[in-house]
Amino acid sequence: MQSKQINKHEILNFIQEETDIILPLSNGEPTVLLDLLEEEFKQLKGVKVHQILALKERNYMYGKYKEHLEHISYFLSPATRKAFQKGGCRFVPCHFHQMPTVLKQTTKKPLVMAVASPIDENGYFTLGTQADYVSSMIGNVPFILEVNKQMPQTFGENKIHINQVTAYIEVDYPLSELTPAPISELDKQVAGHMIEYIENGSTLQIGIGGIPNAVMSFLKQHRNLGVHTEMITDGIVELSKLGVIDGLNKNNYKGKIVGTFAYGTKNLYDFIHKNESIWLLGVDKTNDPRIIAQEDNIVSINATTEIDFYGQCASETIGGKLYSGTGGQVDFVTGSRFAKNGKSFICMPSTAKGGTISRIQPRLIPNSIVTTSKNDVDYVVTEFGIAELKYKSLDERAKELIRIAHPQFRDQLRFEAKQNGFIL
Secondary structure, eight states: OGGGBOOGGGGGGGOOTTOEEEOOSGGGSOHHHHHHHHHTGGGOOSEEEEESSOSSOOGGGGTTTTTTEEEEESSOOTTTHHHHHTTSSEEOOOOGGGHHHHHHHHOSSEEEEEEEOOOOTTSEEEOTTBOTTTGGGTTTSOEEEEEETTSOOOOBSOEEEGGGOSEEEEEOOOOOOOOOOOOOHHHHHHHHHHGGGSOTTOEEEEOSSHHHHHHHHTOTTOOSBEEEOSEEOHHHHHHHHTTSBOOTTOSSSTTOEEESEEOSOHHHHHHHTTOTTEEEOOHHHHTOHHHHTTSTTEEEEEEOSEEETTOOEEOSEETTEEOSOOTTHHHHHHHHHHSTTOEEEEEOOSEETTTTEESEESSOOTTOOOSBOTTTOOEEEETTEEEEOTTOOHHHHHHHHHHTSOHHHHHHHHHHHHHTTSOO
């Protein structure tokens, strides 16, 4: 086993010209190995780094080593947003569940570099907080691991045997943490409208932010909830410890909290360590709408930045500029639509820029990108209530959305709805 442990500088021997390096997202990002690649970039030629949600801002993302090392993003993060806006890296649109297929079809010399937990007595590493899109490549693509003593050992489909590993180095540094967003009064108002729609026995897909955190804080009296999500968060830990989440009503992976990655505080990482109730699966399973649809009573909760009277949700642009990416929003909206008694909620505060702009508009701001289409939108939520858009006509949609808009914009929105033929 020890023969595959190498000095970090020997990693360069495994990177050929025009290698496509595939990195996991968040804490799966191998910090020490990437530091080395940047230090020794002149030894590389035509190497591309493929990643969703990069953790650390780096020079190669800005195109500074373009002939040697460049970045391709599939979902912008704080680390890559500015780099993309300055033309330093490229962006590929895709649904999260399609990532394994996209990478398989577009990379020529794939090589995965990932962080892993220490090897166990049976010769297995795990990808720790991750499964995401790299777990489906285990056994099919060369893997170079950065084995971190502080990475939790987890369960699911993210195990990799020493025989499937090309080489590894050992490191010891703390994981990046994400402090839960504080819950504001506005968050509570938005979340409060959804609670009556979440029945005991429902299965949840829920993300991060003040509104999702507020939703979870209101669920402490619920029972027999399940989780089938993409991101496992600190809020899930608390509900699990309270016995609210037990997964007993799920159709798939009964009794398991299913996700494709975990990102939060050390409390979360300690919780998932050697916890057999946590099951990390590849994103091609967690986010496949066909698999999501198999969960009866699934409730999907996502956010958007603006919506128009058609019901089009622009969830990845702000002011017409690309801000993030599609991610898994459409995966879960679609899956929920086909599930028995499935519900999907798109949430947002009613205004932006300190209350000066309505997030509900007759038409989207120019250059905004439609994430969730008018044909797929279900419930839309602001602090002023819930608009039910599914199967509604355009005039009904306009009226529903105006009803949950901020009062100071309602008269103007009604006027524009009539002027533009939405309301006769």
